[in-house]
Amino acid sequence: MRVLAAMSGGVDSAVAAARAVDAGHDVVGVHLALSRMPGTLRTGARGCCTIEDSMDAQRAANLLGIPYYVWDFSERFKSDVVDDFIAEYEAGRTPNPCMRCNERIKFAALMDKALALGFDAVCTGHYASVVTGADGALELHRASAWAKDQSYVLGVLTAEQLPHAMFPLAETPSKADVRAEAERRGLSVANKPDSHDICFIPDGDTRGWLSERLPEVPGSIVDESGAVIGSHDGTHGFTIGQRKGLHLGVPASDGRPRFVLAVKPAENTVVVGPRESLDIGEIAGTKFSWCGSAPANPGEAFACDVQIRAHAEPVPAVAFLAEGEFVVRPEVALNSVATGQTAVIYVGTRVLGQFTISRTVAVAGRVDPVVGRVDPQGHIETTTTLTSSLSESVG
């Protein structure tokens, strides 16, 4: 196969490319220039957008004896990932830019270009595996080592993209194995620190980065009843579940700590309340996709696991499609769910699909006493009749 290896300059993508070469594929390495104003050197542990990273990728390609190019996706990255990230925060949602990048850059713009140039597949250093399912169709599964599994951020892949996605690190027991292999192969990136968090915010200070780009308009912090109990310098400084930094002068009447329950930029308010109000019993979104074959009848509730963050534990749930909306009801209340986050739906190890959470329904204190309540372990006793028992907390 003719394989285009996306090489970030990190150890994972370098080893993935090496394995693709070993497997006998005709491999070409490509580094994506994503930043318009790339830094020259890596700072600290972060990296993805620096000249040093592109040089690291080039050195790896040299060692593997494969041609190497830098392709400019900085314009697409800015409009589809960075601007989207800012706009989502501006709207009070918490986006996942890595998913957006996979959805719109790596497995869309890059893959389209690769296919148009005559490549058969795009290879990346993600830890996930593409396997043929019982029906003969390709499926995306978790990597064998769950600790490193990155299938969550690949949940946006579609049936059209899976045949052209190659993840050679699928069966790797651990990151240490990848580093050891890189060392054995003589790859200079063997001991390069992992990149993490958000590549376009090099110092990791998301709040500071956003405050330079979003107007800070002071507003009110209110409780669930709408009573003003404090003030803020700008809504984007808050995330759902946040407890620290609220600077509330007035203690809660019951003396218990308060958490951010909702961020409402349109009203310029931040809603706070008790911890149990963060317990979410239903999440839903209209922007969804299936990763491979869709269930035969998605309108019928089916058992699954739902994962709402890259490193969150999956939670057993039932899911169904209703009036164009993907609805998921977890068996255990989900904590601190922000709209804008992506819910990835698993059946066993298989990624079934994903949606962007646009609506959440809290459990706390609002459960219809007749049909359901939360037990001390947080389990919702009746899941099928929850709709009538929960009230909407975040629009």
Added chain:
Amino acid sequence: MTVYLDHAASTPVRAVARQAYLAALEVSGNPSSIHRDGQRARAILEDAREIVSSTLNCDPIEVIFTSGGTESVNLGIIGLYRARRSVDPRRTRIIVPEGEHHATLDALEWLEAHESAVIDWVLLDTLGRIDLTAWRDALTREPETIAVATSLWANNEVGTIHDVDALAAACAAAEVPFHVDAIAAWGHIPVGLSPGISALSVAGHKVGSVPGVGVLVVPRSVTIDAVLHGGGQQRGIRSGTQNPAVAASLAAAIGEAHPQQDGESERLAGLRDDAQRRILASTDGVRVSGDLDNRLPHNLHLHIEDASSADLLYLLDEAGISVSAGSACQAGVARASHVLLAMGRSPEQASSALRISLGHTTTQADIDELVRVFPEVVSRARTVSSRA
């Protein structure tokens, strides 16, 4: 084997240049040393200086060896700027055409940011020619405020040859020192010191020497500040231990190229014209940039509608053909050509260019292969662009 058509980036090292380099490595002295080993090294260096000077219409003492074109240009512009300004602090203006090489542009930007320089841009026309009236106007406007003027001899991207005699005459009339970057032109058309030129930059890797060596010609009469300070070598204009081996390589390369220049330029222009004619006949939506009546003989600069330079470069490389686009950023991304932008093209057009450049190893078979793969490469690149 690839078909190498990127001679304007670096041309293959000539056999004579390789031999001269290796022979010079056998000599162990520092050319500044007093002893006979040093004298042997010095002799190699000065032989080289004589040969180089003979190709540039100057005396050996006027040849200052540097580490390459970028250093020559920086020394020429910054050195003249500082020397002029130290005599009269009002002299902060620098007259320069648009579309210059980045060695010039970035040096000017630095002087603007750190040493109060004011850049006076002279526009290019759509063929990449300097507006001579504007050049003369700039030089006659408040001449007491002008520090230096600088220009390419011929544009390194589109190949348009400037009227250096006219540019220099205007500078001489205004009594403004004039630096000329002849890096793209040297070895292909006659270049050299002439009245009105105060400094002239050339580089070895464009004429078939080992890379890492260049020359700044500085006439005896010109006052220029040093940028590097140290042992006072080369009239104190460029301190630093001199490297006889690269100088010998450079001299051997230009020593071979210079006497053959007329015939070789005719040969390359013939091959270039053949490529141009056949490509235009085979592929729609392609046009030639630059001044067709007055361009470097080895340069073919194409604008290819609805295709991106990056994709064309990749596909041609895949087909075994090495060419270039405008410039690349530090990370290696093909960028919109600032030269084409200066010639009035849109950013999209400036990102759809290819520079094909021929040289001493180019054969008819190379051109035939380029012409053979070209239509398919363009068609594929257009498919990629249409999907983006």
